[in-house]
Amino acid sequence: MYEFLTGPALWAAFIVFFGGLAVRIAYLYGLSMERDRVFYNHMDSKWALKSIGHWIIPLGSASMRQQPIFSIVVFIFHICLLVVPVFLFAHNMLWSESWGVSPWSMPDAVADVMTMLVLASGVFLILRRIARPEVRILTSAWDYTLLILTLLPFITGFLAYHQWGSYETLLILHILSAEVLLVVIPFSKLAHVVLFFFSRAFIGFEMGTRRGARAW
Amino acid sequence: MSEEIKKPVNIRKIKELLDMNDGARVRTWLSICSRCGLCAESCFFYLANNKDPKLSPAYKVKATLLELYRRKGEVDYDFLNRTREIVWGQCTMCKRCSQFCPFGIDVATMISLVRTICESQGVVPEGLARTTENIRVSGNQMAMATEDFVETCSWMAEETSEEIAGLDIPMDVHGAKYMYTVNPREPMYYPQDIAMAAKIFTVAEESWTMPSTGWDCTNLAMFSGNRAVAAIPVKAMYDKAIELGVEKIVITECGHAFRSAAFEGPYFVGRRDGKPPVPVIHSVQVFYEYLRDGRIKIDPSKMLEEPVTYQDPCNVSRNGGLWEEGRKIIPYLAKDFRDMNPNRDHNHCCGGGGGFIPMGPEYKARRMASGRIKAEQIKATGAKIIITPCHNCFDQINDLVKEYKLGVKVVSFKDLITEMMIIPEKFQPVENEEEMEDAAGEGTEG
Amino acid sequence: MAFGQLALALLMVAFFFSPVFPQDDVMELQPEGVKNFERPLVKFSHGKHAQVINCSRCHHDYDKYGNNAIKGEEDVEGRHCAECHEVKPVKGQNRFGLIDAFHMQCRGCHERMRAEDKTAGPLACGECHVRK
Numbered sequence: 196m197y198e199f200l201t202g203p204a205l206w207a208a209f210i211v212f213f214g215g216l217a218v219r220i221a222y223l224y225g226l227s228m229e230r231d232r233v234f235y236n237h238m239d240s241k242w243a244l245k246s247i248g249h250w251i252i253p254l255g256s257a258s259m260r261q262q263p264i265f266s267i268v269v270f271i272f273h274i275c276l277l278v279v280p281v282f283l284f285a286h287n288m289l290w291s292e293s294w295g296v297s298p299w300s301m302p303d304a305v306a307d308v309m310t311m312l313v314l315a316s317g318v319f320l321i322l323r324r325i326a327r328p329e330v331r332i333l334t335s336a337w338d339y340t341l342l343i344l345t346l347l348p349f350i351t352g353f354l355a356y357h358q359w360g361s362y363e364t365l366l367i368l369h370i371l372s373a374e375v376l377l378v379v380i381p382f383s384k385l386a387h388v389v390l391f392f393f394s395r396a397f398i399g400f401e402m403g404t405r406r407g408a409r410a411w
Numbered sequence: 412m413s414e415e416i417k418k419p420v421n422i423r424k425i426k427e428l429l430d431m432n433d434g435a436r437v438r439t440w441l442s443i444c445s446r447c448g449l450c451a452e453s454c455f456f457y458l459a460n461n462k463d464p465k466l467s468p469a470y471k472v473k474a475t476l477l478e479l480y481r482r483k484g485e486v487d488y489d490f491l492n493r494t495r496e497i498v499w500g501q502c503t504m505c506k507r508c509s510q511f512c513p514f515g516i517d518v519a520t521m522i523s524l525v526r527t528i529c530e531s532q533g534v535v536p537e538g539l540a541r542t543t544e545n546i547r548v549s550g551n552q553m554a555m556a557t558e559d560f561v562e563t564c565s566w567m568a569e570e571t572s573e574e575i576a577g578l579d580i581p582m583d584v585h586g587a588k589y590m591y592t593v594n595p596r597e598p599m600y601y602p603q604d605i606a607m608a609a610k611i612f613t614v615a616e617e618s619w620t621m622p623s624t625g626w627d628c629t630n631l632a633m634f635s636g637n638r639a640v641a642a643i644p645v646k647a648m649y650d651k652a653i654e655l656g657v658e659k660i661v662i663t664e665c666g667h668a669f670r671s672a673a674f675e676g677p678y679f680v681g682r683r684d685g686k687p688p689v690p691v692i693h694s695v696q697v698f699y700e701y702l703r704d705g706r707i708k709i710d711p712s713k714m715l716e717e718p719v720t721y722q723d724p725c726n727v728s729r730n731g732g733l734w735e736e737g738r739k740i741i742p743y744l745a746k747d748f749r750d751m752n753p754n755r756d757h758n759h760c761c762g763g764g765g766g767f768i769p770m771g772p773e774y775k776a777r778r779m780a781s782g783r784i785k786a787e788q789i790k791a792t793g794a795k796i797i798i799t800p801c802h803n804c805f806d807q808i809n810d811l812v813k814e815y816k817l818g819v820k821v822v823s824f825k826d827l828i829t830e831m832m833i834i835p836e837k838f839q840p841v842e843n844e845e846e847m848e849d850a851a852g853e854g855t856e857g
Numbered sequence: 858m859a860f861g862q863l864a865l866a867l868l869m870v871a872f873f874f875s876p877v878f879p880q881d882d883v884m885e886l887q888p889e890g891v892k893n894f895e896r897p898l899v900k901f902s903h904g905k906h907a908q909v910i911n912c913s914r915c916h917h918d919y920d921k922y923g924n925n926a927i928k929g930e931e932d933v934e935g936r937h938c939a940e941c942h943e944v945k946p947v948k949g950q951n952r953f954g955l956i957d958a959f960h961m962q963c964r965g966c967h968e969r970m971r972a973e974d975k976t977a978g979p980l981a982c983g984e985c986h987v988r989k
Contacts, residue, residue, distance in 0.1 A: 237685065
């Protein structure tokens with residue numbers, strides 16, 4: 196099982212993840228050439244970058260400043276979510292064994308804290324979904340599913356690392372859930388990992404180029 | 412049961428519209444919205460109505476456009492009627508939510524698409540249906556005949572020249588610098604607005620003209636969702652400007668007219684570059700330049716002493732990019748300026764935009780309720796006078812002043828400038844008839 | 858009859874160089890010079906391994922072509938990984954760093970054995986680095 200999940204299944208997951216995102220972007224690009232010519236009339240990299248930048252910096256937009264706690268939690272959530280898997284020593288060990296190269300690794304203690312931050316902020320996001328009426332009304336079961344699916348590799352990874360519970364089962368679940376997540380990303384709202392940059396760029400120059408208005 | 416209700420919904424047409432607009436942007440927006448709810452607090456409908464979650468922009472899209480795509484356009488009149496109440500009764504397409512969405516999702520564009528779909532089935536607020544029909548038949552929203560318009564202008568010219576010597580309202584002058592376009596309510600109900608513009612242009616010694624056709628710069632069909640009809644006034648205006656060979660088209664103190672003429676109009680008439688054939692500028696730009704360059708001089712003794720605030724019309728500020736021009740004019744006219752909060756491109760819509768005012772009495776109660784945010788903003792400034800360069804804002808705020816007893820006077824820039832400007836010697840009427848014109852500030856619109 | 862030969866060889870080694878198995882069953886692998894271990898140290902059953910594989914497989918001395926200079930029967934007593942593998946790999950020397958060397962040695966072998974369909978040791982991190 197372990198060998199299958201870290202072998203062919205991992206290949207498949209990465210291919211679907213990168214391929215899926217690439218195909219989706221290519222498809223949307225083609226569609227935009229046909230149906231969204233508006234898009235290209237006012238294109239301006241300065242406004243696009245400003246629009247992205249203000250939403251990547253913590254509290255960089257008026258909207259984030261309106262809900263500072265939520266914004267900071269979301270920020271922590273995303274940073275840890277991206278950093279932990281890429282710079283985790285155990286993952287890099289595997290990269291290094293397979294390919295001879297790996298990214299820089301951070302100490303396990305840091306990864307441990309960041310994982311707890313992912314989980315804590317994830318729980319916060321779930322509770323916020325339930326607690327705030329304007330969010331609850333928008334939320335469907337699928338939104339909870341995706342959020343839990345995002346947290347699952349972290350929960351299982353955390354438990355497996357500390358060897359709380361059945362190690363073998365947890366590790367299998369860890370790898371499996373991460374692979375499912377990778378496969379789901381390109382086909383769900385989680386595609387915002389890349390589409391964020393496109394939609395932000397668009398509104399940036401849409402409001403900025405002709406009008407000088409801020410989209411943040 | 413009337414005939415119309417029995418007529419089945421044209422599903423094919425809805426499918427066609429959905430498919431036509433199923434582009435990269437709409438797809439991306441609908442699919443990546445993460446339901447974070449941040450847009451809710453940007454929306455004055457939501458804020459003014461006890462934070463009803465159904466008034467959050469994301470929900471409005473979810474309940475309308477997303478549902479239309481989900482059902483593949485197979486909807487009934489019941490659905491369309493409910494949708495009408497959302498896309499017209501709960502949104503002014505002010506675009507503020509786009510600024511507050513982490514993904515920059517353009518809700519207004521999607522609401523606009525839903526309006527087009529509803530309109531295609533004849534499901535549209537009556538007031539807008541009427542004006543749309545007027546445009547279709549006559550080319551302007553009030554179905555005013557060309558002769559009546561031309562006559563009104565020459566009547567105004569005649570009357571105003573008693574005040575300012577040599578004043579004229581030139582008509583169809585080839586090669587003029589500016590072609591001045593107006594809102595039909597000016598020639599119809601408030602002709603003194605045209606007179607005021609003429610005074611300013613005359614004193615500034617501007618080369619300008621009124622067009623006998625294409626003079627209606629407004630575009631309520633843009634808000635009713637009928638893009639074909641929306642193209643009519645825009646095309647008439649562009650064609651006339653090209654025919655006359657003017658340098659620029661000037662828009663009266665009206666917000667949505669500027670949005671239509673400068674930004675959306677080019678697409679209505681199929682200009683792929685998205686730019687009008689002749690540059691379009693708003694009155695606030697022209698007035699500011701006159702004051703800055705000293706072409707119009709203000710009598711300092713007439714400057715306003717009372718606290719003054721400024722209402723940023725969405726379609727002049729956020730969607731027009733001209734928030735600074737308005738603010739730069741004010742120091743010439745008033746001593747005590749107090750800005751609203753939020754302001755400039757982050758300003759709240761007054762609640763009268765997006766076609767709300769012409770939607771008529773059946774929507775008035777809602778208009779007043781959701782205008783509470785604006786009323787509170789105004790009250791917080793402590794201002795006694797509010798300036799706004801937009802007809803819709805003007806009407807809405809006038810209604811809000813009554814509804815919320817704000818004790819504020821609403822004026823346009825034209826009102827103030829004509830009242831305060833120094834009339835140079837050469838424009839002083841030769842025979843001094845002691846005939847006082849009604850104070851320019853009375854009953855006129857911005 | 859590889860197993861027989863191996864067993865025989867091991868017996869011989871055991872006979873002549875009995876101190877080879879002082880740690881006998883289970884020893885704790887502690888790479889010299891490495892500070893701050895991220896995971897619990899590995900409890901390595903030396904005896905068990907010695908029964909099934911050649912000493913030189915681990916106590917190796919590869920030349921640049923990957924040929925092992927140490928043959929099975931030679932004296933490997935006291936040869937530690939850290940003698941050749943630096944904690945941080947030295948540029949120009951075609952050797953793994955110490956930690957990598959350990960991982961490649963254990964996990965690499967386990968993987969190969971599994972691929973050859975032989976029952977073999979664990980692959981996952983926590984299966985070697987067991988927490989108490």
